Amino acid sequence: MSRFLVPVAVLLELIALCISSPHLSALAGVLFVLYFLFALWRLQAYSRYLFLISLLAIGYLGVVGQLDSGDLMRAASNAAFYAAFLGSLGMMQCLVRRLEVLQRIHDVLLGGRPALLYPKYAVVSCGIASVLSFGVMNLLCGTLADTLGQRGITGVSRLRWLRSVLISTLRGFALVPLVAPTSVAVAIITREVPTLSWSGLLPYGIGSAILLVLVGWVLEYKRFRLVSSERKPLETWPAGSGRLLPLVLIIFTAMGVLVQFTALKVSVAAMLTVPVVTLLYMLWHDRSATEVAREAADNMLGMSNEMSIFAGSAGLGVALVGVIPADALAGMASGELGVLVLAVCGSLMMPLLSAVGIIPITVLSVQAGLMPQLVTEGVDPLPVAVALVIGFSLAMMLSPFGPAVMLLSRFGQVSRWVVAFGWNGVFVLLSLPLLLVMLWGVFAMAPAMG
Known part of the structure; x- marks a missing residue:
């Protein structure tokens, strides 16, 4: 029962x-x-x-x-x-x-110009994850394991496929908090601060996502070219291709109607x-x-x-x-510089704690619960919310105990420590300064927009 x-x-x-x-x-x-x-x-x-x-x-x-x-x-x-x-x-x-088009998703994605494979995988992974959530890891990681087994790809070639394809899948999944209305991070923040909306966060999320895709593209370009040489061309589109797009359109249209004509949020x-x-x-x-x-x-x-x-x-x-005391953030949120420092610390806190085993949703649940205090103090919550979704996105890639990394590790038969730090460590270190500069720009624009 x-x-x-x-x-x-x-x-x-x-x-x-x-x-x-x-x-x-x-x-x-x-x-x-x-x-x-x-x-x-x-x-x-x-x-x-x-x-x-x-x-x-x-x-x-x-x-x-x-x-x-x-x-x-x-x-x-x-x-x-x-x-x-x-x-x-x-x-x-x-x-x-x-x-069948979902079962043969790698044959579909590996088609086209080799130079575009990384951004294609990252964007498609993000798109699928926006409706499948963690299902994208089961879909892309599980079908890749089947594909490699069917084609007898082993040894160094198998590891190269795993690193290129699976890491782009994980990074695409990590873009979901930045751009998707179905993100749990967006749901947590907008639930705690009803004045915030997904549409208000979206422009900054898109900017962050573009930066992350560009950094990953530079790092994975050469490796993907080698993977491309071992791909199997797809002669015709798999069965079910014609039904997939209408189904996705129906889902998003229905969501739009509900948001437009009811008081329900996008999530x-x-x-x-x-x-x-x-x-x-x-x-x-x-x-x-x-x-x-x-x-x-x-x-x-x-x-x-x-x-x-x-x-x-x-x-x-x-x-x-x-x-936590109701006035815990009162002194820390004084002035624009204080709020900026608080937002940057909140953003960095998630990937740092994720690295030692505290998954990002736990940290974000606490941080978002404190945001109403900032609103009471008269602080614009939008830049802080942008900082938190950026931190959540980075933490998803650095959390060896997070569900996404654990799923990728299980399907790829690779240590979760290798996935989190060996494959993603340099990527996060290169991305972080760019994202902090963008975050500073958000704070600089916020007063003018207000």
């Missing part, structure tokens, strides 16, 4: 978002917690320990009276939101098994639209409601580790914010 707790919890959270019911959302959070407790020893070690630490911290602070009933309900509600965020968007993975519109469109397509394709329901439940359960990380991080963030 416990396997039904997750899909029921996701459904309750989606209903709660539609009717703005914090109590129903908290109930969804309780169901998620119950499932993670039932499945505790099936979770990966990091997911299990982070969830237990979060649960114990929240329980202790509640018992000693540092968190009241409202705080506890908010912790449960936030845990439900972020677990359901991943569970609902991850439903797009069900389309992979029904569209919530995505949480509602993606599973509905996917389930309708599955019903049309399979003609079996029972099989569709079983596959949807199995798909969500397959993301239990990532969902427990998201839920635990969100709950822990609420607990930590609850014990």
Whole structure:
């Protein structure tokens, strides 16, 4: 029976978002917690320990009276939101098994001019991740492993393929917080500061994304040329190519309609639209409601580790914010220079803590929870929010315990330390000065725009 707790919890959270019911959302959070407790020893070690630490911290602070009933309900509600965020968007993975074009994605992407392969992979990875979330890692990493096995590519050539293709996939995935309305980072920040919107962050996110793609292009250009010489030309487009684009257009059109004619934010519109469109397509394709329901439940359960990380991080963030004094940032946010320093420190804090095992969503949950203090002090939250999404993007590439790096490590059979630091260390060090200069420009423009 416990396997039904997750899909029921996701459904309750989606209903709660539609009717703005914090109590129903908290109930969804309780169901998620119950499932993670039932499945505790099936979770990966990091997911299990982070969830237990979060649960114990929240329980202790509640018992000693540092968190009241409202705080506890908010912790449960936030845990439900972020677990359901991943569970609902991850439903797009069900389309992979029904569209051959996604199964042969590497044959498609490796076509064309060798010089353009890196930006192509990064941009396409970002685009797929904007609707598939962590599913892009399963899709591109899993299909690459199959492709290399089918073609007998081994030794140095295999490592070169893995480094070029998988690292561009990870870096493309890391662009999602900067440009996609479905990003969990955008969802966290706009949930804490309702005056901020994805459209307001987008111009600066696009600028940051362009800088990151250009740096990666310079670093990976020669390696991709060698990979290109071993590719297999695709004579015709795979089956399902004609259906993929309309499906994506339907999803984004429906999201736009919801945002335009309701009070829902883009991230919530995505949480509602993606599973509905996917389930309708599955019903049309399979003609079996029972099989569709079983596959949807199995798909969500397959993301239990990532969902427990998201839920635990969100709950822990609420607990930590609850014990931080309400005026903690008052002295630090005085003057434009003070706010700039605070934003840069917040941006750098995520990749630095990620390098020692504290995943970025945990840090961002706390940082975003403190942003209302800045708004109360009269600080423009936009430049600070830009700094945080930049830091979140960099941290995704440097976190050896983060879900994305762990998935890439598992599929590529490469140490996660090699992925995080060996493959991405130089890239981040070269990108950071450029991003800090751009961030300074955002602060310089903010007063004029205000």
